[in-house]
Amino acid sequence: MSDPLNALAEPKPKQYDGPDSPRSVGWTEPRRVRLADESNPLPLDCGETIAPVDVEYEVYGEMNENRDNVILILHALSGDAHVAGWDARAEEYGRLWRKTRPGWWDSMVGPGKAFDTRKYCVMCSNVLGSCYGTTGPSSIDPATGHPYGLRFPVITVGDWVRLQERLVTHLGIERLFAVAGGSLGGQQALEWTLAYPERVKLAIILASSVRLSDQGLAFNAVGRHAIISDPDFKGGDYYGGPTPDRGLAIARMLGHITYLSEVSMRRKFGRRYRNGNNTPGFHLGIDFEVENYLQHQGQAFVERFDANSYLYISRAMDYYDAAQWGDGDLDKACSRTVSKFLLVSFSSDWLYTPEQMKELALALCRNRKPVTYVNIPSSYGHDAFLLEVEKLEPLIRFFLEGGSTR
């Protein structure tokens, strides 16, 4: 207890709300829609077009008559459209990991939760290039009849939002009540306010920034190197054979280090050995708890993610720069938006730092845009946006309520 950092409030580990819980959205069904075909291909920032494009998305809560209560949630690098509740089709689609846990933001989305599905219609779609139902490198390339692999075009956050706009339009929604996301999802939320300013009322951006730092670029580069140098990678054409699991696991392990903080790792692992008697095992295998944890995270990830998708999505993360909307000038870019912003950073996040979020907050302030910026004290590092539920819940709920009355 002599460690002053222990004084930071630590939320209790949370139990999942089961499918029958009144606080759960219950059983969910993935939906799919084709949003681009040969006659109407999706234009991409790289200059190419792509068709066909199918999108998987989920919807919770009722859309009201005016269709003005819709909140679009944007997922991060390894996320999917399954934000909340329990996937009724987990078995059928071979997504077995979903049988033991609810959607990735179930703690925040549901009846009576921060994104209250009794009031708002909450939806999320899987991004282009991913591997959870939306067209990606593992989809069949109509030109060859085989999976795209590395023939998939390089995609961007802008492309994702362009595709999401097609979905929103398809569903007859003129203006989103809110867009919300953390990390790479926060960058999509920001992109929405710049690309389609008049179609977004509120924007909630958590643990994110206008662009990834050089440090972040470096971590992504190493992750991709690990995948590409895996002997099973085979230039991306590994479908139907052994998959580059070792490379992908290393990329994930590396990613996980960037999602935690020194303090959260110390608390979680405390240099403990796996053997329990707190002495070195004098071998080069897994001896420390932290090694075991990373190994586990890596293994769990390869069971649910496609290595090519990791390459493409991490690249989209690298390329994003909101200042592009102002020809490199962020202030000029921010002049486009007419949304009201809630920006949240976390004190121990070193991947998307509080300073980076302040940069966005101040650029919006200088444009006299209504912006609220909060830096939440947390020891969880970047992962805090998924974990600090108790601290985030009032911020988001009040912010959304403020949006409904104005």
Added chain:
Amino acid sequence: MSKGRFPGCKPAFRDKNLCLICDLIREGQSPFEGKHQEELTGLGEGGAAPKGIRWDHQAICDIIPAGSSVLDLGCGDGELLSRLIKDKGVQGQGVEKDVERVVECIAKGVPVYHADLDEGLAGFPDGFFDYVLLEKTLQVVHKPLFVLEEMLRVGRAGIVSFPNFGHYGIIASFVRTGRMPITPVLPYRWHDTPNIHLFTVNDFLDWARARGVAVEHGLSSADGRVRLFKEEDALQAEEVLFVVSRLSKAKSKRRLPSS
């Protein structure tokens, strides 16, 4: 109220046409919208404050012209900004250090920037806001002079209100008991007070003079009554409010010949 005159400005200023508020009134940009002094301070007959509204909140709401841009430093729960936004249509932004209070601002729909004033306002451009408020905030910061400088930098005018530690009741209590005074305005004990830099009206006016800052006008409050600031309020005011602005170099020569 004589046409083109602000009744609150000091006679010395008025006679030499040095009052900024009078200038504004003449230019047709009256910050008081032609109200009488009683209305200006939100006070009824005899200066009684309306119930439930802090006198300085009311005064600030009256002083600030509709549609102004306002930065409230240490905005607390956002009560004042919320009123300014609702009643005066100001473009308001708060700055607040305490995360719990930031949440209250969000609940009121007040845009707030979560930051420590002692770290300054880097990123906010010079002269960006019409008014910058330091409403009972200055005495709680670690670097009051730096915060005042930042206020003068980012604002065209500043409004500073604070508890006057030079109030005769406080002085008497201190002299009589030999202990840190506890009053309705300063209700804390020495060890739990957030007020780490208490100061007096004279201290503040000394700073203004030394820094070449124009004190456009002042209000003082004591015993639940508010009046225009007078010299004797250095002793009689429990709380004061001053509207200040930077003097341009030319003006500063003009304004401070005697000091």
